[in-house]
Amino acid sequence: MRNTGAVYHCETLGLYNVQLEGSHNEIGAIYKGSDIVLLMSRVEGTPNVLLEAQALGLPVVGCDVGGVRSAIQSEGPSSGLVLPEIISATDAADAIEEWLPEALAAPAKDRRNFIRDRYSLSALGRNALLSYRQEATF
Numbered sequence: 813m814r815n816t817g818a819v820y821h822c823e824t825l826g827l828y829n830v831q832l833e834g835s836h837n838e839i840g841a842i843y844k845g846s847d848i849v850l851l852m853s854r855v856e857g858t859p860n861v862l863l864e865a866q867a868l869g870l871p872v873v874g875c876d877v878g879g880v881r882s883a884i885q886s887e888g889p890s891s892g893l894v895l896p897e898i899i900s901a902t903d904a905a906d907a908i909e910e911w912l913p914e915a916l917a918a919p920a921k922d923r924r925n926f927i928r929d930r931y932s933l934s935a936l937g938r939n940a941l942l943s944y945r946q947e948a949t950f
Contacts, residue, residue, distance in 0.1 A: 869920025
C-alpha cells in the first residue's frame with residue numbers, strides 16, 4: 813500500500829521514487845541498535861525524538877533550539893549534550909567525541925528516570941495541579 817500523502821510530500825521536496833515500507837509503532841523498534849540519538853535541528857519545538865530516546869536510556873545530543881535544552885538531562889554522568897544553535901560539523905564532531913565515552917559508560921537508568929520524573933502521566937498531572945496551586949499527592 814502506497815502512502816500517497818508522504819510520497820507527495822517527498823516529491824514536493826524533489827525526492828522522487830521514494831519507497832516507504834512498513835512502519836514501526838513501538839519506540840523500542842525505532843531505536844533498536846542505536847548507541848546515541850543526535851538531533852541537529854536548527855528549528856525545533858518539543859524534541860520528542862530526544863524524549864523517546866532518553867526514555868529508552870539512550871544518550872542524546874541536540875542543538876540549543878526550541879525545547880531541546882529543557883528536554884535533555886543536564887546533570888550527572890548520564891547528561892546529554894547540548895550544542896550551540898549554530899555549530900560547524902567539525903566542532904560538533906569534536907564535542908561529541910569528547911562527550912561520548914562518558915555518556916556511553918553512564919547508567920541508562922538515570923536517563924530513563926529523568927524522563928519518568930518529568931514526563932510521565934503522574935509527573936504531568938502533578939505539574940498541572942501545581943500550576944493551579946493545589947497540592948499534588950501521587
